[in-house]
Structure formats: C-alpha cells, structure tokens
Amino acid sequence: MSVFLISQCKFDNETYANQLSWSNNDSIAAIASYSIDHNDKESYQVLFVNSEGIQITGPTIAHDQEATVFEWQPNGKIVVIGWADGMISSWLVDGKSRAVSTYSNSSQHNSPITMMKWNPTGKRLITGDKRGLVCVWSADVRGTLSPIRQYKRKGAITTAIFYVLPVKSDLLRKNENNSSSTSKNSYSPSFFFGTDQGVIVYADDLGHCSDVQQLPSIIDIMLFFEEKSRLIIITRSLLLSQYQVGEDGKVSRLSQVKLSITGDNLDNGLKYVVWAAPGLLAIGTSEKFLRLLDLVTDEGYTLSLSTAGDIIQKSDRVISISFSRSDRYLAVGTKLGIVLIWKFIGQIRDFQSLKSQPNNSATIRSTSINDWELIYKTQLSLSNDVVVSTPISQLIWHNSQSGILAAVTDEGVFILSEMVMQNCLCNDLAVVQTASHDVTVVVNGPIQESWTQLTNILIKGISVCSTAFILWSGKDARTYRIDTSIMKIEALDVFATLGTSMAIADTAHLIDEALFIADQNLVRICNYTGVQKGTISFSDAEGCVQHIDINGQFLAIVTDKGVLGVYDIHSPKKPKILGSNINIYDSITYIESANIESTNDRFKFIKSSNSHTLYIKKMKINSDGSCICVLTDHVYSSIKVKHPDSCVYVYDRNKGSVNKFDFQQFNRFPINIGWDVTDNRIIACETKRNPITASTQPTNILTYPSTLTSLSNLS
Structure with missing residues (x-):
C-alpha cells in the first residue's frame, strides 16, 4: 500500500472553502473561499496555498462577490477568475510575491460566470454566463485578455469543450511550441458549448456559430474523445450520447443510451465524469461503487467501495472522483469523508500506433476490474484528530506534480502528498x-x-x-x-x-x-x-x-x-x-525509427512524433561527462496518460548518438539508474516487474549481472 502525508490547510478563523484548482506548472493551488466576520457579514476571496497546504502570503484576491469559476492557463502562471457579478479578472501568480492583476473587465458579462475554458495553447479563452452570453478572448504572454467574439443563446451556459481533430493536431502542436507566434495569427481549435435548454452549439473564434443538436434536458457533461473524433454528452436526464464530429463541425449521432443509475441526490445531475484512460470514463453517481464505462468496447464495470473493508460504512456513497494522468491514480471521495485511491496497472491502449493497422478497433484491449489495484484508503481527520464525516465535495490531482491530491470538505481543505x-x-x-x-x-x-x-x-x-x-x-x-x-x-x-x-x-x-x-x-x-x-x-x-x-x-x-x-x-x-545543447527527445525518436525499413515510413514516423509523447523521469551523467543516461515515460492520448518506458537510453556526446537497452524481454521496466563514480562504463539499473505481462520472471530488484554487463557495453 502507498503512504500519503495529510496536511490540513490553515486559514483564518471562520474561513470556508468552496472549490480548488491547481496550477498547471507550479505547486500552487487557488482556493475560492468566503469568511464571516463578527457582524455575520460575508466577504469573498481567492487564496493560494502550496503543496504542503501552507497559505502563501501576499497573493490573496478579494472581491465583493464570490468567485464562481476559475481556470489556470495551460502553459503559464496566469489564473483567470469569473465572479458572480459577471466580472472577469486575470492575475499573474508566481507564489513568490503579491498577485499582479493583468486584466479586469465587467462590461462583457453582467450575470454570474458559469463556464470558463482555455484552449490547449493558452492563447484563447471562452467564458459563459447565466444569461446565455459566450465571449471569446485572446490572451497575450502577459495574461492580458482582449474580447474578440460574442455569441448569445437562450438560457444559462453550462459547459464547453475545445476539440482538436487528428488532421489539425500537428498544426496545434506547432503553434503550442512556437513561442514567437502571436495570439491573433495563431490557430485555435473550434469548440462546442451546451446550455440548460439542451442545445449543443458549435462555434469558433472567427464568427461561426450554429446549433448542431437539441436534447430534451440540461447539458451537464461535455467531453471530447480526440482519438475517435467523438463528442460525448451527458444530460440532466442521464442520457449519454456520442456524436461523430467532422472537420466542419457537423455532428452525426452514433449512439444514445439512458444511464441506469440509482444514486441519491442526482437532481442536480452528474458532477464528476472524468477520463480514467483513453476511451474509459469514470462516473461518480452517488452509489456504493464507482462506475467505469469503456466507450471503445461498449463494456462497463464497477469498483466497489466494499473492497476497502471495514473503513466503509453501509450508508457511504461515492461523491467525488479525480484521475491523475501522471501516476494513473483514480481517487474517490465519499459522503462520510473517506478517500480511496486505485492505481491503473493495465496496458495502455495506444490509438496512435493502431491507426496504420487494419480494423484497429478490434485490436484495442478492453479494460476490466483486474486492471485496477486499491493502493490507499484513509478517513480524513482534523488536526485535533476529530474525524471528518462530511462529504468530500471535490477531489483534484496536481497533474504536473506527482502524487499530490487536494480534498475539499465543509470541515476544510486537505492536501494528500504521496511519500516517496x-x-x-x-x-x-x-x-x-x-x-x-x-x-x-x-x-x-x-x-x-x-x-x-x-x-x-x-x-x-x-x-x-x-x-x-x-x-x-x-x-x-x-x-x-x-x-x-x-x-x-x-x-x-x-x-x-x-x-x-x-x-x-x-x-x-x-x-x-x-x-x-x-x-x-x-x-x-x-x-x-x-x-x-x-x-x-x-x-x-x-x-x-x-x-x-x-x-x-x-x-x-x-x-x-x-x-x-x-x-x-x-x-x-x-x-x-x-x-x-541537443534535444534528447529528437535523438530518442531517431533511434526508435531505426527499425522501420522504409525510408519514407521512417520519415513519416519522425515527422509525426513530437516531444510531448515522452517525459523524462530520471537523468544521470557518467564520471567523465561523455555519456548521459535517461529514463522516460511514454505519454499517451489526448489526456496525456503517462506509462513507463521499458528502455534505458544512453546519449554518447562523443559519437552524437543514442543507444538503448530494452527490458521488455524480461517483462520489466526501469525505475532508477546510477553511474559508477570512477568507471565511466558502468551503470546500475533498478527495475520493476510489469504486473500485467510478467508471471515467471525472478523477483530480484536489481537486474544483474548479465543486464548490467549489457548496459555497460552501451557506452
């Protein structure tokens, strides 16, 4: 079982948290809160804490109305806040000094902000309000927002999603990595938004806006299954619809089913529906179990709370869920203050590599309950050891910092940090x-x-x-x-x-x-x-x-x-x-293409590969500075799930090339490396068995001596 250190965020007396959002780059969380003074007067603010739950002094943001929604820029230090009076404000927050206001505007919206979404590059922002107004904003590198489009529909805006078709993904990645591109000339994907009138609307930042579907109840959940170019919709009446999306934004319905759910308190619809793997939805339904629905194979299964043992009471229910793409952890928060964490130990389905295979959908492996392992369970408690028995209203993983989870309850905010x-x-x-x-x-x-x-x-x-x-x-x-x-x-x-x-x-x-x-x-x-x-x-x-x-x-x-x-x-x-300086990602991509016989196919492989498909988790240099060894994770699908690479890569500076040793032949993957401090040829590697494919391999942690000899020959 994993071990997590739990810290309760310390605020001033009579301060209560509503919601939390982690920065995409730094160990900073923004918390929407309110406080009550001795005259029972409420005041509203957004506070900031670090990954240890300690409030960061200085950058508190106060307003006379509550913060209804906020979003961190995907690749920066900008957080944009939507307020109940319709104000949109943008702030630069680095955790070192007072938050700096980069933009504030109350003239576009005049009702509570209900929706806010950045595009993948962080250069476009869309906002929606309770009266049906949608605004499209451009953002510069300083976080200054400029309104460029407005669209109006009946009813409140409930949700939105940007979508990137496979034919546009290369253009989007090029724009994301091009720091010199301006926001006005940058490509931005189109988006869909939904209303409480059941209308699904297609729009972009060029003035195109049209209704594409009318459903019988409120649009609560909207997701985009990028690998299949599908729009996923769940309504207040628990109708789940899948639509195929064309390049022009036209949608055609593929399927529509009624979810059979018996959970309590669903009058306000489903709040927590997240991707738990490519094509796999995890759904929190206020039941005694967590539902998982595989959209690729049309199969479903559940993870029961009862697997946690005596810590779970009969009356407990799933309230909130969150998936960590960096650790493949699925966290569940319950009605009675319990946190459970499952780890995905199954094989990742790589849709990209299956595109060239005929009938690739038939080769995609279905997930099952056996792909999940319960690794942690705890009852939240206050600093005075008083048990928290109120619902965990929100769980959210920090996806750029491994093993950090925030839990929001009526009793306070808790930060769970995995102890490695x-x-x-x-x-x-x-x-x-x-x-x-x-x-x-x-x-x-x-x-x-x-x-x-x-x-x-x-x-x-x-x-x-x-x-x-x-x-x-x-x-x-x-x-x-x-x-x-x-x-x-x-x-x-x-x-x-x-x-x-x-x-x-x-x-x-x-x-x-x-x-x-x-x-x-x-x-x-x-x-x-x-x-x-x-x-x-x-x-x-x-x-x-x-x-x-x-x-x-x-x-x-x-x-x-x-x-x-x-x-x-x-x-x-x-x-x-x-x-x-060299780019190690490019060097690894080149060596991976060496097994492709056709020059044309090899060129296509290198061209289609991009830096965000790899993530370096370890790096070590040898004693004479001639060789650098790296361990990587593969990053799969649009939700960017990380999965261990079975290879050790060694870059030789003198030869300008990369060699590799693949532990897949032993059904293992490397987790740690270290060079000898005197002999520049010797490297030790710690490995771990693949729980899915390994069955008869020896259980020693260090792979030696034959593997170590092979690794030393790399240099």
Whole structure:
C-alpha cells in the first residue's frame, strides 16, 4: 500500500472553502473561499496555498462577490477568475510575491460566470454566463485578455469543450511550441458549448456559430474523445450520447443510451465524469461503487467501495472522483469523508500506433476490474484528530506534480502528498530517508557507522557528495557537512528556495563548494547556505529545468522540452559548456525509427512524433561527462496518460548518438539508474516487474549481472 502525508490547510478563523484548482506548472493551488466576520457579514476571496497546504502570503484576491469559476492557463502562471457579478479578472501568480492583476473587465458579462475554458495553447479563452452570453478572448504572454467574439443563446451556459481533430493536431502542436507566434495569427481549435435548454452549439473564434443538436434536458457533461473524433454528452436526464464530429463541425449521432443509475441526490445531475484512460470514463453517481464505462468496447464495470473493508460504512456513497494522468491514480471521495485511491496497472491502449493497422478497433484491449489495484484508503481527520464525516465535495490531482491530491470538505481543505522515500549515494557516504522528516546517514569504511538525523524539513529530495548532503522540500533546503574521519556532522542554516531539483558538489573535484538549484528557466549556482554566486539560464523555447545531476566535475541539465546540456564545473562560478545543447527527445525518436525499413515510413514516423509523447523521469551523467543516461515515460492520448518506458537510453556526446537497452524481454521496466563514480562504463539499473505481462520472471530488484554487463557495453 502507498503512504500519503495529510496536511490540513490553515486559514483564518471562520474561513470556508468552496472549490480548488491547481496550477498547471507550479505547486500552487487557488482556493475560492468566503469568511464571516463578527457582524455575520460575508466577504469573498481567492487564496493560494502550496503543496504542503501552507497559505502563501501576499497573493490573496478579494472581491465583493464570490468567485464562481476559475481556470489556470495551460502553459503559464496566469489564473483567470469569473465572479458572480459577471466580472472577469486575470492575475499573474508566481507564489513568490503579491498577485499582479493583468486584466479586469465587467462590461462583457453582467450575470454570474458559469463556464470558463482555455484552449490547449493558452492563447484563447471562452467564458459563459447565466444569461446565455459566450465571449471569446485572446490572451497575450502577459495574461492580458482582449474580447474578440460574442455569441448569445437562450438560457444559462453550462459547459464547453475545445476539440482538436487528428488532421489539425500537428498544426496545434506547432503553434503550442512556437513561442514567437502571436495570439491573433495563431490557430485555435473550434469548440462546442451546451446550455440548460439542451442545445449543443458549435462555434469558433472567427464568427461561426450554429446549433448542431437539441436534447430534451440540461447539458451537464461535455467531453471530447480526440482519438475517435467523438463528442460525448451527458444530460440532466442521464442520457449519454456520442456524436461523430467532422472537420466542419457537423455532428452525426452514433449512439444514445439512458444511464441506469440509482444514486441519491442526482437532481442536480452528474458532477464528476472524468477520463480514467483513453476511451474509459469514470462516473461518480452517488452509489456504493464507482462506475467505469469503456466507450471503445461498449463494456462497463464497477469498483466497489466494499473492497476497502471495514473503513466503509453501509450508508457511504461515492461523491467525488479525480484521475491523475501522471501516476494513473483514480481517487474517490465519499459522503462520510473517506478517500480511496486505485492505481491503473493495465496496458495502455495506444490509438496512435493502431491507426496504420487494419480494423484497429478490434485490436484495442478492453479494460476490466483486474486492471485496477486499491493502493490507499484513509478517513480524513482534523488536526485535533476529530474525524471528518462530511462529504468530500471535490477531489483534484496536481497533474504536473506527482502524487499530490487536494480534498475539499465543509470541515476544510486537505492536501494528500504521496511519500516517496528518497536515497542517494556517493563514494562511501549514503543518505536514506526513513520518515517524512528523518534520514539515516551511513558511512562505509573499515567499520561501518550509521545514525539517524532528525530534520525540520519535509523531505522531497536528497543530493549527496563525498563530504556533504542537502535535503529540500520545495520550500526550504538545508545542507549538512560531514567529517568522516571523526564522524562529525554539521547542520548549516535552513534557507528558503522553490527549487525543484538540486545537486551538491565539494572540493574533491571543484575548486569551491557549490550547490546547483533548478528554478524554472534557471540553474542557480549557490554556496552551501543558498547564497547565489551565478546562474545558468535557458530560454523560453528551451524550456524549464527539469533534472540536474553531477558526477565529479561534470554537470548535466535537461529541460521539460528535452534540451540537454553538459558543463564542466571545475570552477563552479564559471561553468563551461561542453559542445552544443541537443534535444534528447529528437535523438530518442531517431533511434526508435531505426527499425522501420522504409525510408519514407521512417520519415513519416519522425515527422509525426513530437516531444510531448515522452517525459523524462530520471537523468544521470557518467564520471567523465561523455555519456548521459535517461529514463522516460511514454505519454499517451489526448489526456496525456503517462506509462513507463521499458528502455534505458544512453546519449554518447562523443559519437552524437543514442543507444538503448530494452527490458521488455524480461517483462520489466526501469525505475532508477546510477553511474559508477570512477568507471565511466558502468551503470546500475533498478527495475520493476510489469504486473500485467510478467508471471515467471525472478523477483530480484536489481537486474544483474548479465543486464548490467549489457548496459555497460552501451557506452
């Protein structure tokens, strides 16, 4: 079973939360709330908390009406808020300073905002209100909004969805990755929106708007199944309809069924319907189980609350659900304050690779209850151990930060953070996390010495060199010096940092001690107490720093867009780049195309592949800086579900090429890697069995010796 650390968000007295939304880039959540003063007067605000549930001072946004909806820009730090009086306001929130207003407008809408949706590139925004007005806005890089279109329909706007047809996806990705493109000339997909009159409307940002369907009740849910170009609609009367969408926005009905649901309190319709895998819907229906509906095979099944055992009472019901595409976790919140988490352990259906196969729909594997494993269950409780027995009205995963879940209840907001125990080794010094705030330090020698070091940091990362180590939480960091000759440890002062990845180096290979801290587009070069001495910067086109690693006097940096750079840091204040930066995603795509015999087909494969189909989860550099090893996840479908890659990739700087070793032959996939600190040819790899395909493979964690020998030959 997984372990999650639960933190309750601390607010001022008499402050109550309504809804929450995570930033798509940073560990920041926006919370719509209200407070009551001693005169029973209500005031409304949007607060911000970090992933530990601690309120961020400064960026509180107040208004005389409540926030009804808000949306974070997909690729930026902009959050747009819709208010009950029709105001639309845009704010730049970085978590470091006071929120900066980039736009405010109350002249377009004059009734409560009921719908808000960004397009995939973050350059168009659509908003809808209770009186049926839909506005289309363009957004610049600063978050300034400009109204460009208005459409009017009877009744309230209830929902909307942008849709991207396969023939347009390449154009959209090109526009998304082109930082120089302007919002006015950028391609934006069309969209559908629904009303409480049962009308489905097609529209775009060019003035085209037309009704395409009339249904007998309120449109509650609208989703787009991109792989099949299907529009999915669920109405207040529980009618589920699937429509095939053409390039011109015309729709034709494929199927229409009445959902047979006996859940309580469905007078307001279904609130939680999410994608749980490509083509698989998870539906929260206020029943004793969670419904899953496979739209590809037209099959359905349920995940019962009773599988959690005695923690579930007979009267409990599913209230809220959320799916984490990065971890493939499906979370369920119940009527009595229970959180359950299932993990998808089945095989991901890759629609893209099936397009070239005849009758590809017949080859798509159906999902079943056996593809889900219950990994966590808990009863929420307050800081004074009082059990929360009120409904969990909202669950939401942070999809750019692994293992972070927010739960909203009448009793407060709770942040659940999965505890992944960290460890790091350098020469004879090893540091292993043993609890949320504790580590065990091990010094190997003629006589092995070890002791437990208590810290005041919620540990999310560790980096070790031969005479020191650093711990960080995403908010604070602390360096520890170790004198191994007398087994003495010195804890330096804690310093504040939002760094997401760090690496530490000492004078064994450098002329001075140094810390390297990844912070958005920068690597900050600091001393052991966090005082900055220099930087390594990357442009917006190159992306934000994702991983950094040091081996000896060599530093490797990789960004979220796959840009890889190697530096000689013998003089840490003046790092020297070795060669030119390369894009590791492009290099991996090229090697994957090597098995395609036809030159024409190989060219099509490389052209159709794009950077967002891979995600780097680990990166390590060898002792002479000549080779960099990476582990990746594949990112599947339009909902961007991550699934482990079975390959280890090694980039050879001298040859300018990538080699790979595939663990699929052992029914395994790699989860960790590490180079030898002296021999530049040897790399160790920790693997895990594939739970679906592995049945008779040995259970050892480290794959050796034959696999390690093969890996060493890569370089």
